[in-house]
Amino acid sequence: MRTFVLTLWYSPSLEEVAVNERGPQSRETEPSTWPGTHIYRSLGLHPTTATPNTQNRARQNNSIMTNVPGLEDLFPGAKETPAPATVYKQIRQRLTRLTEIRHLIRMDGENPKLLVYAIENLEELCQTWTHLASLANIEFRLKDMAAAQLDEETRKAREWVLGVITLQEQLCERSHFVRLLRSALEKDPGERTDLESLYMTLTEEDPDDPTERLDIAYTLVLHFNYAETYKSILEKAQQLSARKSKASEAHAKKVRKRIVEKAQSIKVDMFACAVPLSTIRSAQNEERDCPVCRNAYLDFATFSAGDLLADYAVRIKYCGHVVGKHCLETWMDTPLIDAARYPDRTCPLCRTEIEGRETPDLPRGLREHIVHSRQAGELMQKTDLETDECLDVLLRLMSEEVAVGALLEEAGEEEHGQVDVEMAREFLKERAEELREEKKMLGFARSEGLWRGMRAEWVDSGVKR
Numbered sequence: 001m002r003t004f005v006l007t008l009w010y011s012p013s014l015e016e017v018a019v020n021e022r023g024p025q026s027r028e029t030e031p032s033t034w035p036g037t038h039i040y041r042s043l044g045l046h047p048t049t050a051t052p053n054t055q056n057r058a059r060q061n062n063s064i065m066t067n068v069p070g071l072e073d074l075f076p077g078a079k080e081t082p083a084p085a086t087v088y089k090q091i092r093q094r095l096t097r098l099t100e101i102r103h104l105i106r107m108d109g110e111n112p113k114l115l116v117y118a119i120e121n122l123e124e125l126c127q128t129w130t131h132l133a134s135l136a137n138i139e140f141r142l143k144d145m146a147a148a149q150l151d152e153e154t155r156k157a158r159e160w161v162l163g164v165i166t167l168q169e170q171l172c173e174r175s176h177f178v179r180l181l182r183s184a185l186e187k188d189p190g191e192r193t194d195l196e197s198l199y200m201t202l203t204e205e206d207p208d209d210p211t212e213r214l215d216i217a218y219t220l221v222l223h224f225n226y227a228e229t230y231k232s233i234l235e236k237a238q239q240l241s242a243r244k245s246k247a248s249e250a251h252a253k254k255v256r257k258r259i260v261e262k263a264q265s266i267k268v269d270m271f272a273c274a275v276p277l278s279t280i281r282s283a284q285n286e287e288r289d290c291p292v293c294r295n296a297y298l299d300f301a302t303f304s305a306g307d308l309l310a311d312y313a314v315r316i317k318y319c320g321h322v323v324g325k326h327c328l329e330t331w332m333d334t335p336l337i338d339a340a341r342y343p344d345r346t347c348p349l350c351r352t353e354i355e356g357r358e359t360p361d362l363p364r365g366l367r368e369h370i371v372h373s374r375q376a377g378e379l380m381q382k383t384d385l386e387t388d389e390c391l392d393v394l395l396r397l398m399s400e401e402v403a404v405g406a407l408l409e410e411a412g413e414e415e416h417g418q419v420d421v422e423m424a425r426e427f428l429k430e431r432a433e434e435l436r437e438e439k440k441m442l443g444f445a446r447s448e449g450l451w452r453g454m455r456a457e458w459v460d461s462g463v464k465r
Protein backbone atom coordinates (compact mmCIF):
# COMPACT_ATOMS: atom_id res chain seq x y z
CA MET A 1 0.00 0.00 0.00
CA ARG A 2 2.64 2.49 1.05
CA THR A 3 4.91 1.74 -1.88
CA PHE A 4 2.04 2.45 -4.17
CA VAL A 5 1.39 5.80 -2.55
CA LEU A 6 4.97 6.94 -2.66
CA THR A 7 5.48 5.94 -6.26
CA LEU A 8 2.59 8.05 -7.33
CA TRP A 9 3.53 10.79 -4.99
CA TYR A 10 6.45 12.13 -6.92
CA SER A 11 7.48 11.24 -10.41
CA PRO A 12 11.03 12.45 -11.01
CA SER A 13 12.23 13.71 -14.34
CA LEU A 14 14.99 11.92 -16.19
CA GLU A 15 17.58 14.38 -15.02
CA GLU A 16 16.56 13.86 -11.45
CA VAL A 17 16.77 10.14 -11.81
CA ALA A 18 20.32 10.61 -13.04
CA VAL A 19 21.20 12.72 -10.03
CA ASN A 20 19.53 10.31 -7.66
CA GLU A 21 21.40 7.37 -9.04
CA ARG A 22 24.63 8.92 -7.92
CA GLY A 23 23.35 8.27 -4.43
CA PRO A 24 22.64 10.42 -1.43
CA GLN A 25 26.23 11.75 -1.29
CA SER A 26 25.68 13.77 -4.45
CA ARG A 27 23.80 16.41 -2.50
CA GLU A 28 26.84 17.42 -0.54
CA THR A 29 29.00 17.97 -3.57
CA GLU A 30 26.41 20.04 -5.39
CA PRO A 31 25.64 23.19 -3.45
CA SER A 32 22.93 24.23 -5.90
CA THR A 33 20.74 21.32 -4.87
CA TRP A 34 20.97 22.12 -1.20
CA PRO A 35 18.44 24.74 -0.31
CA GLY A 36 19.59 25.68 3.16
CA THR A 37 22.75 27.57 2.33
CA HIS A 38 21.55 31.15 2.09
CA ILE A 39 19.23 31.21 5.02
CA TYR A 40 21.74 29.28 7.01
CA ARG A 41 24.28 31.97 6.44
CA SER A 42 21.98 34.86 7.23
CA LEU A 43 20.56 33.22 10.31
CA GLY A 44 23.83 31.99 11.73
CA LEU A 45 22.25 28.80 12.99
CA HIS A 46 24.16 26.09 14.73
CA PRO A 47 25.35 23.70 12.05
CA THR A 48 24.14 20.44 13.56
CA THR A 49 21.89 19.60 10.66
CA ALA A 50 23.90 21.17 7.88
CA THR A 51 26.00 19.49 5.27
CA PRO A 52 29.80 20.04 5.35
CA ASN A 53 29.37 22.56 2.58
CA THR A 54 27.12 24.84 4.61
CA GLN A 55 29.33 24.45 7.65
CA ASN A 56 32.20 25.98 5.71
CA ARG A 57 30.06 28.87 4.63
CA ALA A 58 28.89 29.44 8.14
CA ARG A 59 32.46 29.61 9.39
CA GLN A 60 33.31 32.25 6.81
CA ASN A 61 30.40 34.31 8.07
CA ASN A 62 31.18 33.94 11.70
CA SER A 63 30.66 37.64 12.41
CA ILE A 64 27.00 37.34 11.46
CA MET A 65 26.59 34.55 13.95
CA THR A 66 27.83 36.58 16.87
CA ASN A 67 26.54 40.04 15.99
CA VAL A 68 22.82 39.58 15.68
CA PRO A 69 21.13 38.22 18.76
CA GLY A 70 17.36 37.98 19.15
CA LEU A 71 14.90 39.19 16.63
CA GLU A 72 17.30 40.03 13.84
CA ASP A 73 18.09 36.34 13.57
CA LEU A 74 14.58 35.73 12.36
CA PHE A 75 14.74 38.36 9.67
CA PRO A 76 17.82 39.06 7.63
CA GLY A 77 18.24 42.74 6.90
CA ALA A 78 17.73 44.45 3.58
CA LYS A 79 18.92 47.71 2.14
CA GLU A 80 17.61 50.81 3.89
CA THR A 81 17.76 52.97 0.77
CA PRO A 82 14.41 53.89 -0.79
CA ALA A 83 13.02 51.38 -3.27
CA PRO A 84 11.09 52.25 -6.45
CA ALA A 85 7.35 52.77 -6.05
CA THR A 86 6.62 49.61 -8.01
CA VAL A 87 8.51 47.54 -5.44
CA TYR A 88 6.53 49.10 -2.59
CA LYS A 89 3.32 48.43 -4.44
CA GLN A 90 4.21 44.76 -4.76
CA ILE A 91 5.22 44.63 -1.09
CA ARG A 92 1.88 46.12 -0.03
CA GLN A 93 -0.02 43.59 -2.13
CA ARG A 94 2.02 40.75 -0.67
CA LEU A 95 1.48 41.98 2.88
CA THR A 96 -2.26 41.94 2.24
CA ARG A 97 -2.01 38.35 1.04
CA LEU A 98 0.06 37.46 4.08
CA THR A 99 -2.71 38.89 6.26
CA GLU A 100 -5.15 36.47 4.60
CA ILE A 101 -2.92 33.55 5.57
CA ARG A 102 -2.59 34.74 9.16
CA HIS A 103 -6.33 35.18 9.37
CA LEU A 104 -6.78 31.64 8.10
CA ILE A 105 -4.43 30.28 10.77
CA ARG A 106 -6.11 32.27 13.55
CA MET A 107 -9.51 30.99 12.47
CA ASP A 108 -8.33 27.39 12.42
CA GLY A 109 -8.81 27.25 16.17
CA GLU A 110 -9.38 24.26 18.37
CA ASN A 111 -10.47 21.80 15.75
CA PRO A 112 -7.71 22.33 13.22
CA LYS A 113 -8.34 21.56 9.58
CA LEU A 114 -5.40 23.36 8.02
CA LEU A 115 -2.62 21.14 6.70
CA VAL A 116 -4.08 18.07 8.32
CA TYR A 117 -3.48 15.44 5.68
CA ALA A 118 -3.71 11.71 5.74
CA ILE A 119 -0.68 10.13 4.10
CA GLU A 120 -2.85 9.28 1.10
CA ASN A 121 -3.74 12.95 0.63
CA LEU A 122 -0.12 14.01 0.68
CA GLU A 123 0.44 12.20 -2.56
CA GLU A 124 -2.19 14.31 -4.23
CA LEU A 125 -0.91 17.47 -2.61
CA CYS A 126 2.66 16.99 -3.71
CA GLN A 127 1.66 16.06 -7.23
CA THR A 128 -0.38 19.22 -7.51
CA TRP A 129 2.64 21.41 -6.91
CA THR A 130 5.45 19.53 -8.62
CA HIS A 131 5.40 22.03 -11.47
CA LEU A 132 6.83 24.68 -9.16
CA ALA A 133 10.41 25.72 -9.83
CA SER A 134 11.20 25.62 -6.14
CA LEU A 135 10.24 21.96 -5.97
CA ALA A 136 11.91 20.86 -9.18
CA ASN A 137 15.13 18.85 -9.38
CA ILE A 138 15.25 17.57 -5.88
CA GLU A 139 15.49 14.11 -4.63
CA PHE A 140 12.28 13.26 -2.92
CA ARG A 141 13.24 13.05 0.69
CA LEU A 142 10.28 11.11 1.97
CA LYS A 143 10.67 8.24 -0.46
CA ASP A 144 11.03 4.84 1.24
CA MET A 145 10.33 6.30 4.62
CA ALA A 146 8.52 4.12 7.15
CA ALA A 147 4.90 5.06 7.83
CA ALA A 148 5.52 6.04 11.45
CA GLN A 149 8.38 8.32 10.50
CA LEU A 150 6.38 9.83 7.67
CA ASP A 151 3.66 10.62 10.17
CA GLU A 152 6.18 12.30 12.42
CA GLU A 153 7.65 14.30 9.51
CA THR A 154 4.27 15.65 8.43
CA ARG A 155 3.34 16.59 11.98
CA LYS A 156 6.65 18.40 12.45
CA ALA A 157 6.33 20.22 9.13
CA ARG A 158 2.85 21.40 10.03
CA GLU A 159 3.91 22.58 13.46
CA TRP A 160 6.92 24.37 12.01
CA VAL A 161 5.19 26.26 9.23
CA LEU A 162 2.18 27.32 11.31
CA GLY A 163 4.39 28.12 14.29
CA VAL A 164 6.82 30.25 12.32
CA ILE A 165 4.06 32.24 10.62
CA THR A 166 2.16 32.81 13.86
CA LEU A 167 5.14 33.63 16.05
CA GLN A 168 6.76 35.91 13.53
CA GLU A 169 3.52 37.84 13.30
CA GLN A 170 3.49 38.23 17.08
CA LEU A 171 7.12 39.18 17.33
CA CYS A 172 7.89 41.24 14.29
CA GLU A 173 6.88 44.66 13.11
CA ARG A 174 5.45 45.32 9.71
CA SER A 175 8.83 46.84 8.80
CA HIS A 176 10.50 43.45 9.25
CA PHE A 177 8.22 41.89 6.65
CA VAL A 178 8.68 44.87 4.34
CA ARG A 179 12.43 44.31 4.51
CA LEU A 180 12.14 40.59 4.00
CA LEU A 181 9.84 40.89 0.98
CA ARG A 182 11.85 43.70 -0.50
CA SER A 183 15.04 41.72 -0.18
CA ALA A 184 13.34 38.79 -1.93
CA LEU A 185 11.82 40.92 -4.68
CA GLU A 186 15.16 42.46 -5.56
CA LYS A 187 16.82 39.07 -6.07
CA ASP A 188 16.59 36.41 -8.72
CA PRO A 189 14.42 33.56 -7.44
CA GLY A 190 17.46 31.29 -7.31
CA GLU A 191 19.32 33.71 -5.06
CA ARG A 192 16.64 33.95 -2.42
CA THR A 193 17.10 32.59 1.09
CA ASP A 194 14.77 29.79 2.10
CA LEU A 195 12.84 32.04 4.43
CA GLU A 196 12.43 34.57 1.63
CA SER A 197 11.24 31.84 -0.73
CA LEU A 198 8.79 30.65 1.86
CA TYR A 199 7.27 34.08 2.39
CA MET A 200 7.20 34.69 -1.36
CA THR A 201 5.27 31.44 -1.78
CA LEU A 202 2.82 32.47 0.92
CA THR A 203 2.18 35.81 -0.76
CA GLU A 204 2.13 34.84 -4.45
CA GLU A 205 -0.69 36.25 -6.58
CA ASP A 206 -1.39 32.82 -8.03
CA PRO A 207 -3.03 30.79 -6.53
CA ASP A 208 -5.47 33.34 -5.21
CA ASP A 209 -6.80 31.06 -2.49
CA PRO A 210 -4.72 31.50 0.70
CA THR A 211 -5.38 27.89 1.71
CA GLU A 212 -3.67 26.72 -1.46
CA ARG A 213 -0.72 29.04 -0.91
CA LEU A 214 -0.34 27.64 2.57
CA ASP A 215 -0.48 24.13 1.12
CA ILE A 216 2.37 24.94 -1.24
CA ALA A 217 4.44 26.41 1.58
CA TYR A 218 3.79 23.26 3.58
CA THR A 219 4.87 21.10 0.66
CA LEU A 220 8.09 23.10 0.47
CA VAL A 221 8.72 22.68 4.18
CA LEU A 222 8.04 18.99 3.95
CA HIS A 223 10.19 18.42 0.89
CA PHE A 224 13.20 20.30 2.19
CA ASN A 225 12.69 19.29 5.81
CA TYR A 226 12.81 22.87 7.10
CA ALA A 227 11.33 21.65 10.35
CA GLU A 228 14.68 19.99 11.04
CA THR A 229 17.05 22.32 9.17
CA TYR A 230 15.52 25.46 10.67
CA LYS A 231 14.40 23.93 13.91
CA SER A 232 16.15 26.76 15.68
CA ILE A 233 14.01 29.40 13.93
CA LEU A 234 10.92 27.97 15.56
CA GLU A 235 12.73 27.45 18.86
CA LYS A 236 14.09 30.96 18.85
CA ALA A 237 10.70 32.41 17.99
CA GLN A 238 9.12 30.39 20.78
CA GLN A 239 11.71 31.64 23.25
CA LEU A 240 11.29 35.26 22.19
CA SER A 241 7.54 34.93 22.32
CA ALA A 242 7.64 33.49 25.82
CA ARG A 243 9.96 36.27 26.93
CA LYS A 244 7.74 38.86 25.30
CA SER A 245 4.56 37.57 26.87
CA LYS A 246 6.26 37.47 30.24
CA ALA A 247 7.36 41.09 29.83
CA SER A 248 3.98 42.18 28.56
CA GLU A 249 2.23 40.49 31.49
CA ALA A 250 4.51 42.37 33.88
CA HIS A 251 3.68 45.57 32.06
CA ALA A 252 -0.05 44.84 32.09
CA LYS A 253 0.18 44.37 35.84
CA LYS A 254 1.64 47.87 36.16
CA VAL A 255 -1.14 49.36 34.05
CA ARG A 256 -3.78 47.56 36.12
CA LYS A 257 -2.17 48.92 39.28
CA ARG A 258 -2.37 52.48 37.92
CA ILE A 259 -6.04 52.02 37.04
CA VAL A 260 -6.85 50.71 40.53
CA GLU A 261 -5.00 53.65 42.11
CA LYS A 262 -6.94 56.05 39.92
CA ALA A 263 -10.23 54.40 40.85
CA GLN A 264 -9.41 54.64 44.54
CA SER A 265 -8.42 58.30 44.43
CA ILE A 266 -11.30 59.70 42.36
CA LYS A 267 -12.90 62.70 44.05
CA VAL A 268 -14.34 65.03 41.41
CA ASP A 269 -14.19 63.26 38.04
CA MET A 270 -17.82 62.16 38.09
CA PHE A 271 -19.04 65.78 38.09
CA ALA A 272 -16.11 67.88 36.82
CA CYS A 273 -14.23 67.60 33.54
CA ALA A 274 -11.23 69.39 32.03
CA VAL A 275 -12.04 72.31 29.72
CA PRO A 276 -10.56 72.53 26.22
CA LEU A 277 -7.49 74.71 25.66
CA SER A 278 -9.55 77.15 23.57
CA THR A 279 -11.72 77.90 26.62
CA ILE A 280 -8.70 78.96 28.67
CA ARG A 281 -7.12 80.88 25.82
CA SER A 282 -10.25 82.85 25.10
CA ALA A 283 -10.94 83.58 28.77
CA GLN A 284 -10.63 86.96 30.50
CA ASN A 285 -7.29 87.46 32.23
CA GLU A 286 -8.39 86.47 35.73
CA GLU A 287 -10.16 83.38 34.39
CA ARG A 288 -6.88 82.02 33.14
CA ASP A 289 -5.91 81.43 36.76
CA CYS A 290 -7.31 78.97 39.25
CA PRO A 291 -9.75 81.01 41.42
CA VAL A 292 -8.55 79.21 44.54
CA CYS A 293 -4.74 79.28 44.35
CA ARG A 294 -4.46 82.05 41.73
CA ASN A 295 -1.90 80.16 39.67
CA ALA A 296 -2.19 80.47 35.90
CA TYR A 297 -3.34 77.21 34.25
CA LEU A 298 -0.78 77.43 31.42
CA ASP A 299 2.22 78.96 33.17
CA PHE A 300 5.09 76.77 31.95
CA ALA A 301 7.59 79.43 33.10
CA THR A 302 6.77 78.99 36.78
CA PHE A 303 5.42 75.47 37.14
CA SER A 304 6.40 71.99 36.11
CA ALA A 305 4.18 70.12 33.65
CA GLY A 306 3.24 67.80 36.51
CA ASP A 307 1.94 70.69 38.64
CA LEU A 308 0.09 72.24 35.71
CA LEU A 309 -1.53 68.91 34.91
CA ALA A 310 -2.56 68.35 38.53
CA ASP A 311 -4.29 71.73 38.82
CA TYR A 312 -5.58 71.95 35.24
CA ALA A 313 -8.91 73.75 34.78
CA VAL A 314 -12.02 71.60 35.27
CA ARG A 315 -15.62 72.71 34.92
CA ILE A 316 -18.10 71.72 37.62
CA LYS A 317 -21.07 70.39 35.69
CA TYR A 318 -23.72 71.49 38.23
CA CYS A 319 -22.89 75.21 38.21
CA GLY A 320 -20.39 75.73 35.38
CA HIS A 321 -17.61 77.16 37.56
CA VAL A 322 -14.09 76.46 36.38
CA VAL A 323 -11.55 75.58 39.09
CA GLY A 324 -8.10 74.00 39.22
CA LYS A 325 -8.61 70.27 39.69
CA HIS A 326 -6.15 69.91 42.54
CA CYS A 327 -7.74 72.78 44.44
CA LEU A 328 -11.20 71.29 43.92
CA GLU A 329 -10.00 67.91 45.21
CA THR A 330 -8.45 69.57 48.25
CA TRP A 331 -11.75 71.36 48.81
CA MET A 332 -13.56 68.01 48.82
CA ASP A 333 -11.24 66.83 51.62
CA THR A 334 -11.62 69.95 53.75
CA PRO A 335 -13.72 69.28 56.87
CA LEU A 336 -17.18 70.83 56.78
CA ILE A 337 -17.73 73.80 59.11
CA ASP A 338 -21.25 72.91 60.17
CA ALA A 339 -21.73 69.31 59.12
CA ALA A 340 -24.91 68.92 61.16
CA ARG A 341 -26.76 71.68 59.31
CA TYR A 342 -24.99 71.52 55.96
CA PRO A 343 -23.85 67.91 55.42
CA ASP A 344 -23.02 68.33 51.70
CA ARG A 345 -20.26 70.34 50.13
CA THR A 346 -21.02 73.20 47.78
CA CYS A 347 -19.02 74.73 44.93
CA PRO A 348 -16.13 76.79 46.40
CA LEU A 349 -17.36 79.76 44.34
CA CYS A 350 -21.14 79.57 44.60
CA ARG A 351 -23.65 77.78 46.81
CA THR A 352 -24.52 75.03 44.39
CA GLU A 353 -24.37 71.63 46.03
CA ILE A 354 -21.71 69.39 44.52
CA GLU A 355 -22.05 66.51 46.96
CA GLY A 356 -24.97 64.31 47.97
CA ARG A 357 -26.82 64.61 44.68
CA GLU A 358 -27.30 62.51 41.59
CA THR A 359 -24.26 62.60 39.33
CA PRO A 360 -24.57 63.92 35.75
CA ASP A 361 -25.56 61.49 32.99
CA LEU A 362 -22.76 59.43 31.48
CA PRO A 363 -22.00 59.78 27.77
CA ARG A 364 -24.45 57.65 25.79
CA GLY A 365 -23.32 54.09 25.21
CA LEU A 366 -20.43 54.23 27.67
CA ARG A 367 -21.96 51.80 30.15
CA GLU A 368 -23.01 49.36 27.40
CA HIS A 369 -19.56 49.52 25.89
CA ILE A 370 -17.83 48.58 29.10
CA VAL A 371 -20.36 45.88 30.00
CA HIS A 372 -19.72 44.16 26.68
CA SER A 373 -15.97 44.73 26.54
CA ARG A 374 -13.82 41.63 26.85
CA GLN A 375 -10.79 43.65 28.02
CA ALA A 376 -12.78 45.53 30.66
CA GLY A 377 -14.25 42.22 31.84
CA GLU A 378 -10.78 40.77 32.20
CA LEU A 379 -9.63 43.88 34.08
CA MET A 380 -12.55 43.71 36.51
CA GLN A 381 -11.92 40.04 37.07
CA LYS A 382 -8.23 40.61 37.81
CA THR A 383 -8.66 43.71 40.00
CA ASP A 384 -12.06 43.31 41.68
CA LEU A 385 -13.09 46.71 40.34
CA GLU A 386 -16.85 47.14 39.86
CA THR A 387 -18.46 48.38 36.65
CA ASP A 388 -19.30 51.74 38.24
CA GLU A 389 -15.72 52.21 39.35
CA CYS A 390 -14.51 51.51 35.83
CA LEU A 391 -16.99 54.06 34.51
CA ASP A 392 -15.62 56.68 36.91
CA VAL A 393 -12.08 55.86 35.78
CA LEU A 394 -13.15 56.29 32.16
CA LEU A 395 -14.55 59.75 32.96
CA ARG A 396 -11.29 60.53 34.69
CA LEU A 397 -9.31 59.36 31.65
CA MET A 398 -11.41 61.57 29.37
CA SER A 399 -10.68 64.56 31.56
CA GLU A 400 -6.99 63.76 31.84
CA GLU A 401 -6.73 63.24 28.11
CA VAL A 402 -8.22 66.67 27.45
CA ALA A 403 -5.81 68.21 29.97
CA VAL A 404 -2.72 66.41 28.66
CA GLY A 405 -3.68 67.24 25.07
CA ALA A 406 -4.21 70.92 25.91
CA LEU A 407 -0.93 71.25 27.80
CA LEU A 408 0.96 69.43 25.04
CA GLU A 409 -0.48 71.79 22.48
CA GLU A 410 0.40 74.79 24.62
CA ALA A 411 3.93 73.48 25.19
CA GLY A 412 4.24 72.95 21.45
CA GLU A 413 3.74 76.66 20.80
CA GLU A 414 7.02 78.50 20.37
CA GLU A 415 6.13 81.44 22.58
CA HIS A 416 7.71 80.47 25.85
CA GLY A 417 10.67 82.78 25.51
CA GLN A 418 13.65 81.46 27.40
CA VAL A 419 11.63 78.67 28.98
CA ASP A 420 12.73 75.19 28.03
CA VAL A 421 9.56 73.21 27.54
CA GLU A 422 11.31 70.11 26.19
CA MET A 423 11.14 68.33 29.53
CA ALA A 424 7.52 69.31 29.96
CA ARG A 425 6.73 67.88 26.54
CA GLU A 426 8.47 64.62 27.35
CA PHE A 427 6.57 64.35 30.62
CA LEU A 428 3.24 65.00 28.92
CA LYS A 429 3.95 62.54 26.12
CA GLU A 430 4.60 59.86 28.72
CA ARG A 431 1.29 60.65 30.43
CA ALA A 432 -0.47 60.49 27.06
CA GLU A 433 1.02 57.05 26.45
CA GLU A 434 -0.11 55.88 29.88
CA LEU A 435 -3.62 57.11 29.18
CA ARG A 436 -3.64 55.15 25.93
CA GLU A 437 -2.66 51.98 27.79
CA GLU A 438 -5.28 52.48 30.48
CA LYS A 439 -7.98 53.24 27.91
CA LYS A 440 -7.08 50.09 26.03
CA MET A 441 -7.42 47.98 29.13
CA LEU A 442 -10.82 49.50 29.78
CA GLY A 443 -12.13 48.36 26.42
CA PHE A 444 -11.15 51.17 24.06
CA ALA A 445 -8.33 49.50 22.17
CA ARG A 446 -9.72 49.76 18.66
CA SER A 447 -12.52 52.28 18.99
CA GLU A 448 -10.85 55.66 18.93
CA GLY A 449 -13.72 57.25 16.97
CA LEU A 450 -16.31 56.07 19.46
CA TRP A 451 -14.11 57.18 22.33
CA ARG A 452 -13.63 60.68 20.90
CA GLY A 453 -17.37 61.06 20.40
CA MET A 454 -18.10 60.09 23.99
CA ARG A 455 -15.32 62.30 25.30
CA ALA A 456 -16.66 65.31 23.39
CA GLU A 457 -20.14 64.62 24.80
CA TRP A 458 -18.74 64.46 28.33
CA VAL A 459 -16.66 67.65 27.96
CA ASP A 460 -19.72 69.53 26.68
CA SER A 461 -22.32 68.22 29.10
CA GLY A 462 -23.59 70.19 32.11
CA VAL A 463 -24.12 73.85 32.93
CA LYS A 464 -21.93 76.44 31.23
CA ARG A 465 -21.42 79.99 32.46
Ligand SMILES: [Zn+2]
Binds near residue numbers: 293311323324325
Ligand atom coordinates in the same frame (compact mmCIF):
# COMPACT_ATOMS: atom_id res chain seq x y z
ZN1 LIG B 1 -5.67 75.91 42.14
Ligand SMILES: [Zn+2]
Binds near residue numbers: 352
Ligand atom coordinates in the same frame (compact mmCIF):
# COMPACT_ATOMS: atom_id res chain seq x y z
ZN1 LIG C 1 -20.13 77.15 41.26
